[in-house]
Amino acid sequence: QVQLVQSAAEVKKPGASVKVSCKASGYTFTSYGFSWVRQAPGHGLEWMGWINTYNGNTNYAQKFQGRVTMITDTSTTTAYMELRSLRSDDTAVYYCARDPNYFDYWGQGTLVTVSS
Amino acid sequence: QSVLTQPPSVSGAPGQRVTISCTGSSSNFGAGYDVHWYQQLPGKVPKLLIYSDNNRPSGVPDRFSGSKSGTSASLAITGLQAEDEADYYCQSYDSSLSGRVFGGGTKLTVL
Numbered sequence: 001q002v003q004l005v006q007s008a009a010e011v012k013k014p015g016a017s018v019k020v021s022c023k024a025s026g027y028t029f030t031s032y033g034f035s036w037v038r039q040a041p042g043h044g045l046e047w048m049g050w051i052n053t054y055n056g057n058t059n060y061a062q063k064f065q066g067r068v069t070m071i072t073d074t075s076t077t078t079a080y081m082e083l084r085s086l087r088s089d090d091t092a093v094y095y096c097a098r099d100p101n102y103f104d105y106w107g108q109g110t111l112v113t114v115s116s
Numbered sequence: 117q118s119v120l121t122q123p124p125s126v127s128g129a130p131g132q133r134v135t136i137s138c139t140g141s142s143s144n145f146g147a148g149y150d151v152h153w154y155q156q157l158p159g160k161v162p163k164l165l166i167y168s169d170n171n172r173p174s175g176v177p178d179r180f181s182g183s184k185s186g187t188s189a190s191l192a193i194t195g196l197q198a199e200d201e202a203d204y205y206c207q208s209y210d211s212s213l214s215g216r217v218f219g220g221g222t223k224l225t226v227l
Binding site for chain 2 (some may be wrong): 035037044045046047049050059060061062083095099101102103104105107108109
């Protein structure tokens with residue numbers, strides 16, 4: 001069965017960086033891309049970007065360009081999302097999702113809290 | 117301001133039929149891109165409900181159905197149940213933004 005298991009919650013100070021991991025299992029990793037989606041407390045879903053697990057190509061939402069990096073490690077079937085220059089409004093639950101043009105499987109979410 | 121516009125809330129009594137609209141534009145639905153719908157129960161991870169306009173993943177009851185016409189899409193839920201109380205999101209691709217986009221979400225209350 002398809003499973004996406006994300007890393008544990010993080011607390012960061014403003015200006016720091018965070019790197020969230022997403023370990024995939026139960027399917028051929030390079031057959032599907034990944035998207036990262038975040039949800040601030042009490043708010044809706046926000047798409048951050050997508051990575052092609054086969055060739056590493058990325059497509060970042062304009063809002064995050066220059067501040068986000070998505071990579072994958074095919075040897076460990078793990079996707080990573082790094083967000084830099086964190087601000088208080090980056091406090092959110094970050095989800096990875098398998099992406100065959102829609103989000104059919106989701107990780108359990110990683111809460112990132114940005115606070116001084 | 118979301119690229120896809122949804123009503124903030126809808127409600128219905130048990131057993132009734134409700135619809136949730138999702139209004140797009142010529143750069144998403146009007147350009148032929150599919151709509152997908154997600155259900156997020158309180159405190160839970162979003163779940164794929166409808167993909168590619170009107171397809172249900174395995175395990176999703178046929179009480180849920182999707183449609184799209186022109187620059188608008190809708191999700192219909194028939195035989196409303198208390199367990200359907202959740203937030204619902206539409207999602208597509210937008211060619212102007214060159215990326216995936218979500219609607220702002222609709223909170224469904226079962227009266």
